[in-house]
Amino acid sequence: MRILIAIQGHYGQRIADNIKKYAPADWKMFVHTLPAELPSIIDDAEQFLPKELPQVDLLISLGEHPGVAQMIPDLVIRSGAKAVIAPADNRAWLPPGLAKQIKKKLVSLGTEMVYPVPFCTLTERDAQSPYIREFARYFGRPVVEIEMDRDRVRHMSVVRGAPCGCTPYVTEGLVGVWERDAVEKAGLLHHQYPCLATMAMDQEFGDTLMHRAGLMTKLAVENALKAAKVAQL
Numbered sequence: 001m002r003i004l005i006a007i008q009g010h011y012g013q014r015i016a017d018n019i020k021k022y023a024p025a026d027w028k029m030f031v032h033t034l035p036a037e038l039p040s041i042i043d044d045a046e047q048f049l050p051k052e053l054p055q056v057d058l059l060i061s062l063g064e065h066p067g068v069a070q071m072i073p074d075l076v077i078r079s080g081a082k083a084v085i086a087p088a089d090n091r092a093w094l095p096p097g098l099a100k101q102i103k104k105k106l107v108s109l110g111t112e113m114v115y116p117v118p119f120c121t122l123t124e125r126d127a128q129s130p131y132i133r134e135f136a137r138y139f140g141r142p143v144v145e146i147e148m149d150r151d152r153v154r155h156m157s158v159v160r161g162a163p164c165g166c167t168p169y170v171t172e173g174l175v176g177v178w179e180r181d182a183v184e185k186a187g188l189l190h191h192q193y194p195c196l197a198t199m200a201m202d203q204e205f206g207d208t209l210m211h212r213a214g215l216m217t218k219l220a221v222e223n224a225l226k227a228a229k230v231a232q233l
Contacts, residue, residue, distance in 0.1 A: 001134055002028045002056040004079050008036055011089070011196050012062030015119070018165035019060075019139060022158075030054040038067030045074040053079040058131040061086040061094075069094045072113070073105045083112050083129035087119035087163075089209060090198040116140070118197045118209045120162035120216050139163045142220035144171055146228045151179045156224070162217065166193045170217055179225060186221040190214045 005016045016031045023029065035048055042048070049071060059081035061072050072084060084106060088094045099115045106113050112129040116122040122140030124133045143159040144167065153174050161167035173189040174182055190213070197209040205212055 001058060001131060002030070002054070003058045003060060003135070004030045004032060004054055004056040004075070004081060005060045005062060006032050006034060006068060006075060007062045008034050008064045008068060011064055014165065014196070015062055015163045019163060021165070022161060023138065030056065034063065034068055038065050040067065042067045042070040045071045049074055049078060055080045057082050058135060059084045064093050066093060066095065066098055069098055069102060072102050073109065076106060076109055076111050081111060083127070083131040085114055085116070085122070085132060085135065087116045087122070089118040089196060091200070091202065117204070118213045120164070120166070120213050141216050142167045144220050144224045146224040148179065148228045148232060153177050153179070153182055162213070164193070164196065166190055166195060166217065167220070169193050174221070182225060183218050183222050187214050187218050190217045
């Protein structure tokens with residue numbers, strides 16, 4: 001699979017670096033950096049995009065400005081992307097109304113788009129596109145496996161990791177931790193990584209996106225602990 005990741009700064013760069021580090025060997029990754037400063041309304045994407053981009057299967061838009069999201073259809077046309085992942089770790093970067101507009105435009109191009117809020121909630125069930133589903137096998141809502149030594153965590157492995165790279169960090173930090181403390185410690189490690197999702201209150205969830213991301217990590221550890229206990233019976 002060929003993937004183009006559009007970024008602007010540290011947020012996108014960290015995710016791009018993590019995907020490159022843990023992606024299957026046969027994936028081909030390209031990163032395109034867009035200007036940090038963009039107008040609020042993009043009238044002509046030609047000013048900000050190259051005439052040619054690598055031809056890819058999947059586009060991942062990690063802009064830190066709504067102007068990047070506005071250019072997603074242009075990025076799709078130039079790259080030939082057949083599917084788009086446009087996460088919102090901060091609603092200011094991709095407001096819900098704008099996301100709906102973009103999805104509608106992409107339908108005419110025959111391109112499916114998913115809008116995980118935040119990025120680490122993505123699962124294979126969220127899309128029909130084989131490219132998004134393939135990506136979500138490895139990156140999205142965390143899934144981990146735990147091996148116990150009586151009541152302590154002996155070993156952990158990542159089945160599917162948060163795109164930012166938080167999950168390997170959490171699993172390393174939980175080795176040797178008592179079972180009763182593992183879920184709470186996972187939440188602390190998630191914040192220490194640190195998570196870059198916004199701390200602004202989200203109207204849809206009635207919570208911050210950072211807390212929602214932390215919940216995904218804690219649930220992954222909780223589910224893995226339950227599975228490990230069943231395996232010990």
